[in-house]
Every structure is written in C-alpha cells, then in structure tokens.
Amino acid sequence: MTDPTRRIAHLDMDAFYASVEWLRYPQLKGLPMVIGGARRVEDELIARLNQDGPARPDGGPWSEAHLAEIPVAMFPRLADYVGRGVITTATYPARQFGVGSAMGLMKAARLCPQAILLPVDFAEYRRYSRAFKAVVRDIAPHMEDRGVDEVYIDFTQVPGGQREGGRVLARLLQKSILDATGLSCSIGVAPNKLIAKMASEFHKPGGISVVHDSDLQGLIWPLACRKINGIGPKADARLQGHGIHTIGELAARERVWLVAHFGKSYGAWLHDAAWGRDERPVVTESEPVSMSRETTFDRDLLAARDRAELGVIFTELCTQVAEDLRRKGYLGKTIGIKLRYDNFQIATRDQTIAQPTQDARRIRQVAGQCLKRVDLTRRLRLLGVRVGSLIKADAAGAPVAVDTHADLPLFQHAGVAPDGG
C-alpha cells in the first residue's frame, strides 16, 4: 500500500548554463547563443579590448569587473570555430536556425554563423549548482542530487510540504533560489519521482506543476513515451514499431505482452511506468561506482604512426584519473580502457587486480595490458581510462587527505600510493 501523502518534487533549473552566462554577460540575453567547445574567452576579450577596443567610459583599463559592458560585437562567433566540439546548449533564438544540443559546432556554424559562441565553464556552473542546492537543503534536507542542474526533494515530511499538494513549498524554494542566485527553476510535485520529473517540464520556465494520481489519464497518458525518464531513443523506436506512441497506448498493453517483447525486467518496468507506479526513494547520499577520463583527439590517430602522441595522452589520462581518485579519497581495483574508432564503434577492456590502487603508474601499467587486447590497427578517435570497483581510501586503511576544493589546482607529489606492490 502506497503512502497517499507521499509528495515528491523534481526541481529543474531553467536554461541553467545559459542563465549563468547571462549573469556575467547580460548584454547577450535574447541573442542567438551557443555554449560548447573548451576555450576560456574572458581573458581574450579583455586583452583585445585593451589593445584595440573602445575606451571605457571612465578611461580606465578593461578587466574582469567590466564583463557586462563588453560590446556584443566583440564576442566570438560560431563562424570562427574550428574543431570537433559539440553544442552543449543552445538558446531559443539559436534553435530557430536549427541548431541544437549535441550537434557538431562545425555543422552549427553553417546553419547560424552569427551565433555567439561561449565555451563551457563547468567550474562556474558547479559554483551555482552548489549554491542552489545549499538553498534547497536548508529548507528541505531530504534532497537527491541528480547532476549539475536538477534535484529530487521529498516533501512528505517537510513542514508545509503538504500545503496545496506541495505548491506552497515549491514557491518558497523558487523564491529562495532566485534571491540567492538570480536563477529561476521549474518544479513538479507528484506522488513519485517518475511523475514529478515529467511534471517539472509542464510549465517551463519558472513553472510549478502539482500532479496527483487522479491526473494520470488526463495529464500523463497523452504524452509521448519518450517523456518517461528511462525510455531512450532505442526503446522508443521499438515501441513505435509496435504502434505505441503515447504513454496511454503503452498503458493499454497487457503486462505479459510487454514482458514478452521487452524482457522480464524492462517489460514490467514499462508497464509500471505507464501506470505511474514508482516506489523509488529519494536518496540523499551515494558512493561513486567508477571514475574515468576520456578524450577525443583533434584528428584520428593511428597507433603505429602516432605512438608517441598516444603515449603522452594515455599517461595524461591515467594521471588525471589517479588525481581524481586521490582528491576524492578512493581506490579502485577494476582498471579499464575505452577506444572509439573512426566509425564510432566502441571497444572496452578491463582487468581486475588484487590490490585496489589510486597510483597513476599502477593504473597505467594495468590499462596498458588492456590496450594490448584490442585492435590497434584501426584509426582511433577517442581514448579513455576508467577505474571501477571503488572503495573509500580510509576504509582501505590508506592515509589520505581529501581535498574538497575540487576546482583549485593541486600539488603533485612524487610519493607512491599504497597499492600493495
């Protein structure tokens, strides 16, 4: 029997990356803009302004303090971009030209060359992410982190969480986040995570949607199956192949039929999801399962021809993963590699070792063994290194200094991590 008072919220920041950029560069609001690629632009902009840009009104030099005054004409355009990057996000005026998330920047440049191109500034987005989550936790501590710009919150036991089905608390959260960060969000409140996630999209931006079990038929069933968190492009295509386009059409199928066509586990889940059933709790804490680093090369590489270059990249990836493990305080014993060939086919190999490690040289050694088990005669597009089967360093009895200031540069030490040896 499910708790009839259960109230779960999904909070989704509105156009998060673009909105954070608009806090720095309000002059870009309303313009076609794309965020992607990797270069910082502030320094370049300031240098160019001081060299041959317009003078500042007070006659002083341009600096970080004057970002909001930089003329729009000075910003880099999509047309100037060269490389393999993809669009992380595009503003609505840019989308009208047909550009959108995950599109290659080169292709986007053909569609909308005049769009302003800003690099992805994860450090800045993480700062705002921490800020809005701190506000949420302060008001409603039962919060589940779902990435940089969204969270689930269990309203059930929060004082006031039941008022107007959760709408009152949702309004308080929106106002508090806006006051603290200047950013807006949308919130869906429902009997469970599955419905709350869909509901948060109903009235974007700045919306609050309160959904009850009785709204299933009217509000949920008309939606496309793809709106369900967990039905991706592949499953959707298969459902469409069976003439199932909406959640209502999915709900109309017999459970046994879904199990027969989609497997015992996924088929049963599809049936539950279509009927709005979801008992998953809001999980406030979780341990990481793996850590990885990967990179797409500027051009395809061949092991035989580009050995030295690949070796440098490989070592760098191992060093970065080791550094991530050390900084966050974990050891791992399953070490693996990932390749993407020029045809986008992916190959992975991994190996489990007896003694968990966080040592870059040990990781490189084991990952190097893995590399010998894949086809290296083909053109390579991407190389990745992964460490899984993690345990906490303190649980492993290893002396460890956890540095929570993830964004600061850290000193490299020459010592060997205790990996048994």
Add this chain to the structure above:
DNA sequence: TCTGGGGTCCTAGGACCC
C-alpha cells in the same frame, strides 16, 4: 571535417566453487 565527457545500471556468457 557531422556526432563531447562523465556517469549508472543491466544483460549475458564463462569460470569456478559447492
């Protein structure tokens, strides 16, 4: 020059043990 990076979870087969 189409197609990034960092994750989680599931499946399925094989090894190995009882």
Add this chain to the structure above:
DNA sequence: TCTGGGGTCCTAGGACCC
C-alpha cells in the same frame, strides 16, 4: 558415464541520463 542445480565474480557491450 551422464546429469543437476545455485551463487559469485569477472568481462564486454549497450542503453540511458545529465
């Protein structure tokens, strides 16, 4: 000689999500 389970760990691939 042939025939069984169950359980766990390891490995490779794939779907999906942010």
